Amino acid sequence: MNWHDVAGELLQVRGSALKRYGYLLCGNRVEADDLVQDALVRVFAQPRRSWDIESAERYVRRVMLNRYLDQHRRRARWRILLPRLVSPTSTGDFSVASGDRMDIVSALDSLSPRQRACTVLRFYEDLSVAEVADRLGCSPGTVKRHLSEAIARLGNILVLTSLGGERHGD
Known part of the structure; x- marks a missing residue:
């Protein structure tokens, strides 16, 4: 299969799954x-080899993960340099139907x-700790530490939210 056919089929068959994966990584649909x-x-701009759908999807997901981490590092630098550009936090004013989500x-x-990437890869992608690493x-060990910290943090936040409390001092 040539790269054009693979790209088209990948979007048609796995496009929504790739979008869900991206959403879980960054938390924003756009x-x-x-x-x-x-x-x-990035994957298909300069075709270097013959692709099949599975290998192309794995490679696209890997590029998405790397781009997400790179973008976050870039944003973190800007937040340090230009604090006025930090976006406001969410107000939490959501409808009941979508409250849990x-x-x-x-x-x-x-x-x-890193915690978010580990959590998404481990629990959404269903990868083993070794595969996440x-x-x-x-x-x-680093993955286990990130997962442990993420699970503890998520547990505290979600328990407080389900009890109707607000987070303080996080």
Whole structure:
């Protein structure tokens, strides 16, 4: 299959899954769409080999993860240099029907980029700790630490939210 056919089929068959993955990484639909588009352009702009759908999807997901982490590092630098550009935090004024979903998205926003990436790869992508470590280029112990901290943080936030309390001092 040539790269054009693979790209088209990948978008048709797995496009919505790629968008969901991007959304879980960054927590914003527009940014998720941008992550998918940017990854597709980077992967297929200069075709280097013959692709199949599975390998192309894995590679696109890897590029999405790397782009998300790079973007977050860039934003963190700007926030240090230009504090007036920091976006306001969410007000939490969500409808009852989407409350739980929004609580989880809000809780994911509280994680560091590495914690969030580990959590998404481990629990959404259903990768083992070793596979997450391989994807992120770190040790399994580092992944376990990030997951432990993320689970503790998410647990505290979601318990407080379900009790109707607000977070203080996070």
